[in-house]
Amino acid sequence: MxxxxxxxxxxxxxxxxxxxxxxxxxxxxxxxxxxxxxxxxxxxxxxxxxxxxxxxxxxxxxxxxxxxxxxxxxxxxxxxxxxxxxxxxxxxxxxxxGNNFPVETTKKIVMVAGGRGISPFLYLSKIVEEKGMDYILIYGGKSKEDVRFVSYLNSEKTIFVTEDGGFGEKGLVTEFLPKGNFLILTCGPEIMMKKIYEFYKDTETEVYVSLEERMACGTGVCYGCAKKIRTEDGTKMVRVCQQGPVFNAKEIIWDE
Ligand SMILES: Cc1cc2nc3c(=O)[nH]c(=O)nc-3n(C[C@H](O)[C@H](O)[C@H](O)COP(=O)(O)OP(=O)(O)OC[C@H]3O[C@@H](n4cnc5c(N)ncnc54)[C@H](O)[C@@H]3O)c2cc1C
Ligand code: FES
Structure with missing residues (x-):
């Protein structure tokens, strides 16, 4: 770099x-x-x-x-x-x-975005579409003003959701999660990503989340983004800017 x-x-x-x-x-x-x-x-x-x-x-x-x-x-x-x-x-x-969202899969990809968390899925939805991969995008916000890029996104593959029902489906994105074996990629408020993890945690579905940690250098030097994550035999400290920002949701210690 x-x-x-x-x-x-x-x-x-x-x-x-x-x-x-x-x-x-x-x-x-x-x-x-x-x-x-x-x-x-x-x-x-x-x-x-x-x-x-x-x-x-x-x-x-x-x-x-x-x-x-x-x-x-x-x-x-x-x-x-x-x-x-x-x-x-x-x-x-x-x-x-940083790293990126994994897309090497034979499973259907389900992208879930909350508010400004739509950013990575704008380009990703085009990439997987070009590759002919099966996907859907569930994209929500509080109201119509929080849901953008409507004409850019493939309307046949996108479920728009608003909390007040002002645009698309009424409710929370987490109410529209499909049941089955998928690759879930998500970005948005931590509470949303945590609910998604909990929804799939006892299933074969893998969930990847993008963390919005505060960062000062972005290159692993300042340790400002250090975070404890779960490993197979305990926990370890990582720098979100180096090992992330995308993590398997089961590595995250959600209740800290
Ligand atoms: C990897 C990564 C990618 C991001 N991508 C985007 C993006 O595409 N679009 C976007 O709008 N934002 C994104 N963010 C969040 C963005 O970096 C912060 O909103 C921004 O740094 C806030 O700066 P500020 O000076 O305006 O706010 P500040 O004045 O520093 O803080 C204002 C408020 O926002 C909170 N805040 C600040 N930074 C963060 C943070 N990183 N996470 C959570 N809360 C924070 C503070 O606690 C405070 O309450 C991303 C963050 C990370 C780590
Ligand atoms: S932001 Fe400095 S180490 Fe990650």
Missing amino acids: KGYKKLRIIDKKEWGSGYFSLFFKDYEISDSVFPGNFFMIKDSSLRSPVILPRPFSIARVFKDKGVFEIFFQVVGRGTGMFSKLKEGDILEILGPL
Whole structure:
């Protein structure tokens, strides 16, 4: 992995309700990135009051154009600052980093996304579709405003769910989990991922989760993302940015 690259924002989309996308052009990144990977992104210009980089998943990739997207929700200072940037501004980007979602399987893949957790499944759903693999995507949020990319996603393969019933099915994504033997890939609030793990834990279905740990370096140096995980003979400490962010759900100590 090389160092930070200075990349220009070539496009920006404001989705409303605090959701934004930023687009960058870089063939090397677009060719090598895989869903689950993430980037550390910082703004080292004088305009920025935020010093540490922030982690963001890869969202869509338009490989033929060398363009990739990050999709984020404003939750604090860093994301607030990124949301104010405009086309032409330059950010520093490190990555792709981390591991990725496993897709080598003969089973049907079920992707489950909550809110901004849709990011990795935008590109992944296109990859598995191109490979002719069997999959569905269950994608939910609190209300209509939390469910985006509706026209981009394959409507025949996607179950949209909102808690208030304002769009798609009414309820929680966890109420739409299918019974059977699948490969489950999930990203979103921890409570959602925990419920999904519990739903399948006594079955043959394997569940993989992407963790949103706080990260300062993203490269294994600072130990800021250290987390205890379960192993066959006890527990061990891992750095989520190195061994993750994607883990088998049975490795996670959910009640800590
Ligand atoms: C591997 C990875 C991929 C991610 N991908 C995306 C993505 O694609 N889109 C997206 O919107 N966000 C993503 N996140 C989360 C994103 O990094 C945080 O929302 C962001 O760093 C918050 O920065 P801030 O300065 O705006 O918030 P801060 O001012 O630092 O914090 C604001 C609030 O958010 C909470 N918070 C901050 N960081 C995290 C975190 N990592 N996990 C949980 N809570 C946090 C804080 O506790 C606080 O309550 C990802 C995180 C990781 C680790
Ligand atoms: S963020 Fe520094 S070690 Fe993981």
